[in-house]
Amino acid sequence: MLTIAVSKGRIYEDALPLLEEAGITPIDxxxxxxxxxxxxxxxxxxxxxxxxxxxxxxxxxxxADMGIAGKDVLLEHxxxxxxEPLDLxxxxxxxxxxxxxxxxxxxxxxxxxxxYVKTAQRYFADRGIQADIIKLYGSMELAPLVGLADxxxxxxxxxxxxxxxxxxxxxxxxxITSRLVINKAAMKMKHQAIQALLDQFETTLANR
Ligand code: PRT
Ligand code: MG
Numbered sequence: 001m002l003t004i005a006v007s008k009g010r011i012y013e014d015a016l017p018l019l020e021e022a023g024i025t026p027i028d029x030x031x032x033x034x035x036x037x038x039x040x041x042x043x044x045x046x047x048x049x050x051x052x053x054x055x056x057x058x059x060x061x062x063x064a065d066m067g068i069a070g071k072d073v074l075l076e077h078x079x080x081x082x083x084e085p086l087d088l089x090x091x092x093x094x095x096x097x098x099x100x101x102x103x104x105x106x107x108x109x110x111x112x113x114x115x116y117v118k119t120a121q122r123y124f125a126d127r128g129i130q131a132d133i134i135k136l137y138g139s140m141e142l143a144p145l146v147g148l149a150d151x152x153x154x155x156x157x158x159x160x161x162x163x164x165x166x167x168x169x170x171x172x173x174x175x176i177t178s179r180l181v182i183n184k185a186a187m188k189m190k191h192q193a194i195q196a197l198l199d200q201f202e203t204t205l206a207n208r
Contacts, residue, residue, distance in 0.1 A: 002045045002193055005059055005067035007052035011178050014090035015068050019047075022200040044193065056082060056181060065186035066194065071176045072155060075119050083187055086180040086201060089208070093157040095119065095173040100144050101166055106151075113143035114153035123153070123173050141165040 004019075006012050008030050019025070019040075026038040030049045038047040048064055055069040056077040068088065069077075072095055095116065109130040114120045117135050124131035134149055141161060143149040155176065156162060156169050180201065187194055 002066070002190060002197070003048055003064045004045065005048050005050055005055045005064035007055060007069075008049050009052065011052060011068055011070065011091045012049070014178070015088070018088060018090070018201055018204055021204040022197055053077075059181050059183050062183045062185055064183070065190060066180060066182045066197075068178050069181055070178050071174070072116060072119070074179060074181065075174070076116050078118060081184060083182040083184060084179050085182060085198060086205075088178050088180055088201065089205060091176075091178045093155045093176050094169075095153065095176055096156045097123075097151050097153055097170040097173065098141075098144075098156070098162050098167045099151050099170055101168045103144075103150075110151060111149040112151045112153055113140050113149035115140065116153050119173065120153040141167055 006015055012030065023042050024045050025041040026047055027040060028035055028038055030038060036049050038049060040046060048058065050058060052070060053073050055067040056074055056079055058064040059067040060079050060081045070091060074082075074084065109132065110124070111132045111134060112120055112124065113134045113136050115136055115138070117133050120131065120133050134143070136143065140152040140154045142165070143152055144167060145165060151170070152167070153173065159169060162169060180198070182194060
């Protein structure tokens with residue numbers, strides 16, 4: 001049995017066509033079902049549906065053989081215990097700093113609200129900027145509006161969320177796509193099945 005960890009939102013939507021090309025179609029629709037383990041049209045493959053940020057943890061510990069996770073989540077998780085053999089090119093966005101429209105550049109210490117604490121810390125440190133990072137779990141856009149922070153670090157796709165809250169994107173930290181990650185032991189123990197799936201994904205992506 002091969003277990004693949006996927007999160008329910010946009011990554012799942014974008015991953016579905018890739019999985020289908022490999023003959024993997026979930027029997028239940030995770031939007032309608034409360035099941036967390038989804039059987040598929042391949043009896044040797046099941047999906048586990050988890051939070052996006054939990055995907056590297058499940059794969060690292062071998063609770064899933066492989067998973068699909070955003071580079072944002074992988075950077076923040078920061079594990080050397082995963083193979084990351086393939087950029088799936090799906091669920092693309094940008095990790096950026098953002099600030100209120102027309103707010104002046106801040107000299108000296110800045111306050112930054114984000115759920116990407118480690119990545120933001122590294123980014124500001126690399127630039128020699130003193131930053132106090134405030135960890136939030138959501139609604140980052142609110143922080144500059146209520147005086148909690150000068151900047152946020154968050155994912156930007158269309159930019160509509162920033163705009164709706166009077167914020168503007170400032171600096172690009174990194175372009176984000178989703179990656180296939182594989183448990184190291186599974187890569188040895190289930191090499192044939194995993195390699196076959198990898199080849200299939202690569203072929204599908206090459207034909208896009
Ligand atoms: O469990 P949780 O709710 O935190 O995760 P989720 O349900 O959002 O997970 P899922 O499966 O949707 O995947 C989240 C992953 O999708 C992220 O880790 C990214 O790799 C990727 N992704 C791509 C995005 C976006 N684009 C994106 N735009 N994740 C979030 N957003 C949010 C962003 O945080 C902001 O609030 O969308 C808003 C910005 O969008 P625009 O279009 O208004 O700019
Ligand atoms: Mg979400």
